[in-house]
Amino acid sequence: MKKSFFLLFSISCFSIFSQDSTAIKSHVAHAINELKDFVAIPNDALNADDIDDNILWLKKKFGERGFNTAELETDNLPLFFAALPMEDSKPTMLIYMHFDGQSVDASKWDQPDPYETVLKKPIENGFEAISFDALDDDINYDWRLFGRSTSDDKGPIVMLLNAIDLLKEDGKEIPFNLKVILDGEEEKGSKPLPDAVKQYRELLKADFLVINDGPVHSSGNPTVIYGCRGITSMTLTTHGPAKPQHSGHYGNYAPNPGFQLAQLLATMKDKDGRVLIPGYYDGIAIDDTVMEVLKSVPDNDTAISEKLQFRTAEKVGGFYQEALQYPSLNIRGLGSGWIGKKARTIIPESATAELDLRLVPESDGIRLKKLVKDHIKKQGYVVLDHTPSKEERMAQDNIITVTEGSVTDAFRTDLNNPYGDFLTKTLQDTFKKDVVRIRIMGGTVPIAPFINELQMPAFIVPMVNSDNNQHSPNENLKIGQLAYGIKVFFNILSTPY
Template sequence: MEKRKVLVVFFLGVLSSYSSHCQNLKSEELKSLTNEKFNVAFTNLHHFLKLQNDGNYRKQIDQNKHWCDSVFTKLNFKTQTIKTDGAPLLLAEKIYKKNFKSILFYLQIDGQPVDSSAWSQPDPFTPIIKELKNGIWSPIKIDSNQNIYDDNWRIFARSASDSKGPAMSLISALQILQKQNINPQYNIKVIMDFQEELGSPDLPKAVLENKDLLSAEMLFIMDGTRHLSNLPTLTYGARGITTATIKVFGPKYALHSGQYGNYAPNPVFEAARLISSLKDERGIVQIPGFYDGVILTARDKQLLATIPENNDSLIIRLGISKSEEVAPTYQEALQYPSLNIRGLKAAYTGIEVRTLIPEDVIIEIDMRLVPETPAERQLELLRNHIMEQGYHLVDSVPSSEDRATFKKLASLNTE
């Protein structure tokens, strides 16, 4: 909870740093403002988190959009809907002076789809405060009127950190400034995206079609992982992403292992060999050319080394024995593209497990990108690598002729 206060203080500083009314405010005074309004901010966050926000559902999008519209309207922002071919975007703007420079803030409002059964609480959208006891996060009851919270407490709810928490930090800072009659020496624009977890399918086109509306001297993206030190952080770049789905085909339909085991090949084994070919035991991607173009100079490494991180404590915190060997430190590792298996599916597990040879295996991949490794190149390298492993790639379901001709069959979907 205290960490959320730190974020609010941080944005108070950002928003008021060049205000003649506020330029003499000390850090302690900013903290005092935050503490004074903390209960209001927490209550607002609590209500915000209760709104389901799966970007696949238009009703949920509309509910969150209405909430955001109401909040920024009360802040005396002018709001307008940016229509797209899919889900709408919401823009809020406040002009303090016409000759001021503008900051454009990007807020992610949606969250990833949620499996309620996997949460150790009745409802992922009912925020619960928990503390760590004997290695288990346990709910605690607090007085809603109290203004003191333990630094080790956490809010458990869908999107609490990714990314309604950061959005509420900005909103809370704006509310405090409004209450104190403090005007930043920036004009502020806020663009709200309700399908970020779906890849923001309509955002690029909307940006191109609304260049004047969204123009600003600075762009501030309220999304991303907090730094390991837990200090408020300005990050000047982030790795991009591209995704792919590989489907490895086996028999035409699932077969009983008692009848066809030792005769019909199980595609899981071929899929396992393909997956194994993507990385070696050190965690280094084995696709030829995958890291081409990424060069860190001695000066780059020196600067990265000044960032406060401790690899030993990070390894303990993550519960791993050692890190992969793409780079010697966490910060250096972020400068390279990565390849991740984000999901696997083959037949059934758990109480639904059956004695089957499955008809296919689905491998979901994400690749994180850096400026030197554009998505188109990385996807083409992946395609070439799959074919180098002996696979014949088909567009959808293989034909009978394909099945009769090729031992290894797969499809690659990069949309």
């Protein structure tokens, strides 16, 4: 169904959004063209030249809007920083986004080049490419822009730039000192970020942080997220014979590492998915006020189970949002020997489980990993950090190799924070809809160093559609969300705190 841009932007208190639909259409069309231009610059986080090319584009575009810009050198690739002229009387807002993208496999995309934006309209069984000339006649909210980083995060960056244009055109003064930090290594973990934040502490200092990454709630309603879970990982490998052995000759005799690992993993959780390791959930308390906020999120647990095609959810929490308040223990990969057409009649030499542990602020990643290792030891295992030697194999039964990944911390801002109240009220007044307030989201955004080092409240205000195929082939941005984001930035940046 086609929707005019007048309906999208109509809001009586801001004159730029009450202009005729032709003028508004031209502003959004400009944003589409600018996004096409930005997406055309490859941005694989693994390619330093890509990041340099994107920074050149950012310098030009932010400079045109009156920002002072700088490259902030780090232990690896530089960060991009921009700021409008500062006034001591104003509170300071720091905006974080990233401009790098996941690597692409063009063969998996429904278009020749993932870096050449394609306009598509929805059809019964998917989407159909249409010419950008169609924008000269009409723009439909449901049309989408397909290309790498259209939604994650080049789209939101372009939304901000075009909101600045609209603010200037409408003569609006921004009641904040505005700083922007853009990351070129988010998709590979932002490893230089913690040290960079310490190094540039004074430059990045602000009253609050707004992160414009990720999708709005699946309901489509305006969304404010107060935190995100952290993550760490572990690799567990059990050991059988030094080399794979014939299962006829040595079955019932040589220990099978697959069964060893399966039996060990089964001791870690009950049948309802709760972690059985003592102390794993320590420190977590959900009072009535928090529970009310969790229940206010318009999730539909039945719809989630139908979408994911399982009948019964695990019982870590009573419903989806409550489940996210606890640390998780997940088997993300499991392997031993060969399977399928390659299956062999052997006893494997080893079996491996890859675990990820999602963290909440009450749970320290190093502590949780120690709890897991202590639990393994209590099951009778000797824990090593390397592949056992022959001497170690002959001296011990039940040997397991455990290696650990790095820790990315969780963060969570208090639900009563006044800057959170400001953002929520602004979105409520702008869209006349209930704002979805999410206490902590399930995924991880590597910006905890901002919060931990700078001691500032942080909020995620997502802009893009929930079905944007983030990180995957056929990533896309709904044109309605492009317009939505411009409106969000315009109103936040023109509303006094």
